[in-house]
Amino acid sequence: MQERIAPLLITILCLGIAILYVPIAVLIGYSFNASALVSVWGGFSAQWYLELLHNDQILDAAWLSLRIGVVVATGSVILGALAAIALVRFKTFRGRLLLTGMVNAPLVMPEIITGITQLLLFVSMLHWFAWPHRGFTTIVIAHMAFCAAYVTITVQSRLQSADRSLEEAAMDLGAGPVRAFIDTTLPGIAPALASSWLLSFTLSLDDLVISSFVSGPGASTLPMVIFSKVKLGVSPDVNALASLIIVLVGACVLAAGYWMRLADQRRIADAQLAER
């Protein structure tokens, strides 16, 4: 039953989508501008992309950000998935309320507060234990705290809707609880784990504020380098870099989304086949 949607609603929906996409489209358009003056169109050229390859500052920062992103995403998926299992499967335990609060708070907490408080912790820790030195390690630790929260929320909703009868059947057949979980429920939440890995990776790759606080001398992530350039205004090489990142991340997310949809459809088809 399809109902008519008021033209006004459709207009506002299109306007909203335009607001979200026009700036990105314009940015990508200008990144191919041959002119070094950002306001003058000097013809089509990919020279700014080629110049990125010779910019050591940007390449170093990108390499650092990628390494941080991979470690953060992997660590957060493990922590976040454990938290989600704890919250969905164990209805009562000491600290449940505390854990619930701590996985929801980072989603709304202004980054600037998280960044300052975490820096104060790291500085005091370094003072007492001579560890961790500010840089790669502290950025990874700080990012994992808020990325794990996003993972928990994603996996939690998936786990809640998961059918437990298969797992119970496996346990009736003699499998231990861990074994039964891995064989039956884990494949079902795998798409959620994959998408939250990707989400953590992009959140880490994008973070400026928390990284700026907890990083030390010599460890500048990609957003930190971009921010210091952008403060001076629009520049053609940042246009190219920004377009490259947005298109790459967008393509990865779309590809992953498509793949997960296929996996889901296959799983549902299998389930229907099994019922017959």
Add this chain to the structure above:
Amino acid sequence: MAGAARRGWLRRHGKWLIILPPLLYLLIFFLIPFAFALVISFADTAVRVPPFSDIVSITPDWHLDLTLNLGNFKYLFTDEVYGLSYLYSIKTAFFSTVICLALGYPMAYAIARTSKSTQSILLLIIILPFWTSFLLRVYALEGIIRESGLLNSALLWLGIIDHPLQIMRTTLAVYLGIIYSYLPFMVLPLFATLEKLDHSLLEAAADLGSPPWRAFIDVTLPLSMPGVIAGSMLVFIPAIGEFVIPTLLGGPDNLMIGRVLWDEFFGNRDWPVASAVAIVFLVLLVGPIALYQHYSSKQLES
């Protein structure tokens, strides 16, 4: 025997192997840092590493000495920059949230009314910008609204204006930045509640003679309140603490608390005052965060 004992122990306490890692991690690296900020907000600045004095010290004659410096908090209330920037941040975040709601509600409503397959495509379109870089999107907006940007060029070309509008470095730019960046956070929770809406209720209202606008006010709006509040808080709370948008798009007048905090920390290197600013900020946020927790957990349960 030992194996059996180990299995018994695992069965009874095994769940703590799952609970403890995330619980301890978040406790140490998310919650306890707030305690550090609270303690350091009572310290003095000092020329050393780390740049603040000890609160607790042991005197040579073995007395435990606790020195609490309340001066940082007094300073926050006497220097009007802080009070004004808190108020300015709340005002900016409030109006941005209202505009996001006015724009996001019809969007979510329209999406919820489309077919399931269209819904998933539209949702993807809304979510995709959230996945791509926040900083880079703010930068992209600058390309539109700067003096020689697309908006001014288009308006000049159309002959609507005869000299470029100054949008960059104004309050308007900050509002545009926040709305542009946070719109997806408003649409998604609203969609989640509107999608679950029971249409038979609207039909019942229509059968009982209620005109559509009346049915909307009496049925749809109250039922979508959890989404309205969750979405509003998802925009309002981070917007208050926003640093990137007022710094890149705003002018010197757009002193939001995030910028003041950043300058206090990196510019003045006054960590105790920065900690005090953060603590007061956090106290202001307790209400909105509790509101968000309440409504988002309600949404998750249903």
